[in-house]
Amino acid sequence: MREYIDNLTGLYNLFYLKENYSKYIEKREKCYLISIDLKKLKYINDNFGHDAGDKSLITFANSLLSVFKNSLIIRRSGDEFVILTELKHNQIIENLKIVDQRLLEEYQKGKIPIGFNFNCGIKSCDNNLEETMYKSDITMYEAKNNDKFYEDYRDEFLLKIQCREAFIQKIDKLIENNLITYAVQKIFDIDGKTPLISQIYSRDSDGLSIFSNDKFKTLKINYRIKRIDVSSIQNLLKNIIPTLDGNIRCMINVHYDTLLSRECNFINLIKGLQEENNYSFQNIILSITVSGCIDNFYKLIDIIIELRKIGFSICIDDLNFSENDIVLSIVSVTDIDYVNIHKKVLVKAINEKKYNTVLEYVIKLLLDLNITPIFVNVESLAEVEFIKNISDKCLIRGFVYSEEKKLKK
Numbered sequence: 001m002r003e004y005i006d007n008l009t010g011l012y013n014l015f016y017l018k019e020n021y022s023k024y025i026e027k028r029e030k031c032y033l034i035s036i037d038l039k040k041l042k043y044i045n046d047n048f049g050h051d052a053g054d055k056s057l058i059t060f061a062n063s064l065l066s067v068f069k070n071s072l073i074i075r076r077s078g079d080e081f082v083i084l085t086e087l088k089h090n091q092i093i094e095n096l097k098i099v100d101q102r103l104l105e106e107y108q109k110g111k112i113p114i115g116f117n118f119n120c121g122i123k124s125c126d127n128n129l130e131e132t133m134y135k136s137d138i139t140m141y142e143a144k145n146n147d148k149f150y151e152d153y154r155d156e157f158l159l160k161i162q163c164r165e166a167f168i169q170k171i172d173k174l175i176e177n178n179l180i181t182y183a184v185q186k187i188f189d190i191d192g193k194t195p196l197i198s199q200i201y202s203r204d205s206d207g208l209s210i211f212s213n214d215k216f217k218t219l220k221i222n223y224r225i226k227r228i229d230v231s232s233i234q235n236l237l238k239n240i241i242p243t244l245d246g247n248i249r250c251m252i253n254v255h256y257d258t259l260l261s262r263e264c265n266f267i268n269l270i271k272g273l274q275e276e277n278n279y280s281f282q283n284i285i286l287s288i289t290v291s292g293c294i295d296n297f298y299k300l301i302d303i304i305i306e307l308r309k310i311g312f313s314i315c316i317d318d319l320n321f322s323e324n325d326i327v328l329s330i331v332s333v334t335d336i337d338y339v340n341i342h343k344k345v346l347v348k349a350i351n352e353k354k355y356n357t358v359l360e361y362v363i364k365l366l367l368d369l370n371i372t373p374i375f376v377n378v379e380s381l382a383e384v385e386f387i388k389n390i391s392d393k394c395l396i397r398g399f400v401y402s403e404e405k406k407l408k409k
Contacts, residue, residue, distance in 0.1 A: 006075040009061035017074045021129040028086045031125040035140040038079035040116040048113040056112045063102045067095045119143040120150035164218045182407040190392045192401040199251045202232045229258035251285040256293045259303045281311035289317045313337040343377040
C-alpha cells in the first residue's frame with residue numbers, strides 16, 4: 001500500500017489513480033476529474049525555503065481532504081493535484097471556493113508564509129483516464145493563461161492546442177530555414193509630425209505577427225521565443241537596421257527569458273556581434289518584455305545594467321498595472337529610457353477617473369526619472385488628445401499615425 005501514498009502529504013499518488021480509476025467511475029453515474037495547479041509555490045520555495053514550500057503543500061492537501069470528502073484526492077507531482085469526485089458540478093465549485101478561503105485563513109493565522117491560490121480544469125470523466133486527464137489539464141492551463149479560478153472543458157480548448165502545435169511546427173521550420181521576415185511601425189511625438197523610433201517586429205512567412213496575443217504565450221511556454229529572439233537579433237543587426245533611416249532610432253523586442261537563457265547567453269552573443277562587425281548600439285533600443293519575471297528580478301536588473309554599458313537604450317514592456325507588473329520596481333532600482341504603456345491602461349484611464357488619476361501620477365513619475373512613456377496601439381485622435389492632456393512629452397505608437405510596413409530580408 002505504501003507505494004500508493006505520497007510521502008509528503010499522505011495523499012494517494014498517480015499510481016493509485018491509474019489502478020483505481022476504472023473501478024471508481026464504473027460504480028457511479030457521473031464523475032468529474034479536476035486538474036489543479038498551485039500558484040506561487042516556486043516563489044515560496046525560493047524566498048522562504050523548501051520547508052515553507054512543503055508546509056504549504058501539506059496545508060493545501062489537508063484543505064482538500066477536509067472539504068472533498070468521499071472523493072479521491074491525488075498529489076500528482078510537485079504543485080499539481082487531481083481530484084476524482086462524484087459531486088455535482090455546482091458543489092465542486094462551492095468546495096473549491098471553500099478551499100481557497102481556507103488557504104487565506106491559514107495565511108492570516110501565520111501557518112503559511114504567503115497567501116496563494118490555484119487554477120483548476122474540470123472535465124467529466126470518460127472511460128479512458130489518459131484522455132480525461134489530458135483534457136482536464138489543457139482546461140486547467142486555459143484557466144491559468146486567462147487568470148481564471150477554473151474552466152470547464154470545451155472542445156475548442158483541444159482545437160486550440162492542435163492549432164498551437166501546428167503553429168509551433170511552422171515556426172520551427174521558419175527558424176531552421178532562416179525565413180522569418182519583419183515589419184516596422186514608426187513611433188511619433190505627440191503631434192504625429194516627427195517620427196522618432198522605428199519599432200521592428202518579427203513576422204512569419206505569411207506576414208503575420210509572430211508575437212501576437214496567444215501566439216506569444218505559446219512561444220514562451222515552448223521556449224521557441226529564445227530561438228526567435230536570437231535569430232531575429234542577428235538578422236536585424238546584420239541585414240535590416242542598416243537599411244533603415246539612420247536618423248531614426250530602432251527598437252527591437254526581446255523577451256526576458258532570452259536574456260536570462262544560459263543556452264543562448266545573450267550578452268556574449270551581443271558582444272560577439274559587436275567585435276565581429278564593429279557595431280555601435282547607440283541608436284538601438286531593446287524593448288524587453290518583463291511580465292512574469294518576478295522570480296528572476298535581480299538577474300534581469302544585472303543584465304539591463306550590462307546592456308546599457310554596451311550602449312543599448314532600454315525600453316520596458318509593458319506597464320499594465322496587473323499583479324505581475326514589475327515595471328515600477330525596475331525603474332526604482334536602475335536606469336532605463338522608455339516604458340511602453342499597455343493599451344488597456346489607456347482605455348481604463350479614459351473610462352475611469354480614479355484610474356486616470358493613477359496614470360497621471362505614474363506618467364509624472366516616469367518623466368521625473370527621465371523615462372519617456374510610449375503609449376502603444378493608439379488608434380484615434382481622441383486617444384491622442386487624452387494622452388496630450390496628461391503630458392505632451394509622451395510618444396505614440398499605433399495606426400493613428402503610422403501604418404505598418406512589411407520588410408523582407
